[in-house]
Amino acid sequence: MTQNRLQEAAYQGPALEVDRDFYSRIGDDTQSREVIDEFTIPIRSGQAWDVPAGHVCRISTVDGPQVGDLNLWNRRDPREHFWAARTRQLQAAHVSTFDRLWSTLPFLRPMATIVGDTLAGYGTDSEGGRVHDTLGTRCDPYVSQMLSGVDFDYHCHSNLVRAILPYGLTEFDVHDVLNVFQCTGLNGNDEYFMKTCPARPGDHFEFFAEQDLLAALSTCPGGDLSAPMFGDGSSDPVENCHPLKVTVYRLPEDLLGEWEQPSSPNYRGAHGLKPQPWA
Template sequence: MDRIINDNKKNSTVMVTASGTYISSAHCDTAASRLSVLLAAKDICEVMSSLGWCGRGDKPREFPRNPPVICYDSPPAARVNHIHYDNLRLKALMGKRVVELTVPKKSAATWEMKEGDLCRITVIEGSQVADVNFWNLQNKQERFYSGKTRQLHATHLTVYDRLWSNLPYLRPMATVVADSLKNYGIDEDGASVHDVIGTRCDDYTYKLITGKERYGSCHTYLTEAVKKVGLTEQDVHDVWNIFMCTGFTKETHQYFTKSSPARKGDYIEFIADMDLLVAMSTCPQGDVSIPVGKPVPDENCHPLGVEVFQAIDETEAGEVSKETASSKPQTKEFNEQGHSQLSVASFPEN
């Protein structure tokens, strides 16, 4: 810690820095000139604090340490019936697969979901994070609101948490029903997975940090993917970062990332609470073990798998049973239905 020593006999002020450096204003005639030496070496706020001045008298201010209060007590709509959603999940998985696609590394895709459909996103090769956007399929003005989702649930989402739409709608868009990483919990650094903190990587911030132009980010990939379904860059919004391990430093509260704990076979599932358009990018930061602005080896990036399952009603279930008994294949029909609902945007290697 820096120390400031006043020597009235020698009319000098000496500052001893934390590194042991001595800075003297010996033989200065005025307090102002002595202060100027200090200001040359230290930030104004640090100087004032060192001199015991805080703007409220001549004593350092003492702040009360009040207990934390949960700002948003979860409303009933945020507390779902676990059994109900477990049953919805089971029915969907026992139904038909209507979408099956692989989102290549450093790219993005869109797909549609009907209310009640289940989406499973899977790590199919190596550790990889993704950024996800949601829109109401019938009204694209209603879209995912990560900030309000964070307030109603937490900084990181897991099973039975919900994804909420923007104002003035404020409705649940989807509910998480399965998460292979749920037992990661909150680690010793305060980090967890599947955050609703980070906004998405983008080329604008990359230039701000590095001073260099770049084309290739989650924002870019999402923008190019949604253009194919009639949306624009302005429709891309703050994301849900799945498989991403993040938190805030305890000392400075800065946003940090860790290498994702997700491995081949890990997955997260959510059920649509309304008809949805979904967009997902495979982040060019890969497992996000390297900070933005630093080179990321291509082998750090991987594709992700997407599947959408749809429950079938009793009438359709009976028809499927009859067709199965007569050995009529179903795969071709379902794949055609699924792939007619998706759009994939791929980009050249950086």
């Protein structure tokens, strides 16, 4: 009889190692931080904001459990943005402290490193649920119309679209998200499921900006996701919705030490398009 064993991760190498002592100091030393920006995002809304390189951003619950859909772009070149699929491969399907959020090709470098997570101890529940999800993506009005026949303007996709318009970006710039505080998994049929958000007032999720970032967050219209949003039995769960608070902190220079912004891989090929020596 064969025994189940844990398969090794497909992606390995020193480029995936992080200096845990460095990021632990950043996450632990909350007294020397300086607040440079703070605001609350109302229910069923979205907002975009700057997170300068070397700063920390905290997303926190205010008065109840609430899921937030997060997008990230390089502030100077929005073609570089968060890549959920590669983050799943390089880190995990559900991320927490010391995991990194990676950017798209051809940049492929850390955009942020998670330095604080009050739900880190949630682990895996009895149904296989975990928090801070990269498996799923944002809810959107197109799937709402397709599955439920309902036009609704405040899904996360639409909230993010409205949030980034003042920055010169459009619907085409919205991309797959990190679902902060969201509890999800795959069932026995390998189908995606969502569970009630386990966050409580005051829980938070923090990331350290590895480059100058534009961030945008939607307060999901499903709120804590305790009620189905699509298909039979779905209803409008507005009573389950709560705001989220965002705080951006400047760190003291001595805490950053010799930290530098990460660089992209030094790939010098041309995808096979350069002239061959025999041509």
